[in-house]
Amino acid sequence: MATERVARELGGLLRGIHHVAIATTSLAEARKTYEGALDMRALPIEFVPDQKVNVLVLFTGGQRVELVEPVGADSPITNFLAKRGPGIHHIAWRVEDLLAAIAKLKGAGLQMIHDSPRPGSHGTKIAFVHPKATGGVLMELVEDPNWAAH
Ligand code: ZN
Secondary structure (H helix, E strand, O other), rough: OOOHHHHHOOOOOOEEEEEEEEEEHHHHHHHHHHHHHHHOEEEEOEEOOOOEEEEEEEOOOOOEEEEEEEEOOOHHHHHHHHHHHOOEEEEEEOOOOHHHHHHHHHHOOEEEEOOOEEEOOOOOOOEOOOOHOOOOOOOEEEEEEOHHOO
């Protein structure tokens, strides 16, 4: 798209928020609220082995929320829930080119959790930025080949 190309040529890195992720102990329980009272539309639950989580993607008004539930004691979400309890886990930014985005952030001296793309849910590629680099907020970069389908 021409707009994307212009933004890229201007050096813009981010393409807005891809999703906000919420950690929960039980997708089955949490989804009742999101699909019930909040009337959000859900994709089928997907297990993401690389992150050891089950993910439930929800949509409303063109925006995307992801509920994440740990699978196993060694899931990063297990630690998060133990320390902080259920709640907002990370903000994910959409990027056109994840490799370029990682290189740019590393070049700017930001500490990454992932130095190379990892497999996310629903065909995405992801990388997390260390919260020490972002004022305590866990941020994820997402390259999503299916974004236009939303
Ligand atoms: Zn995420």
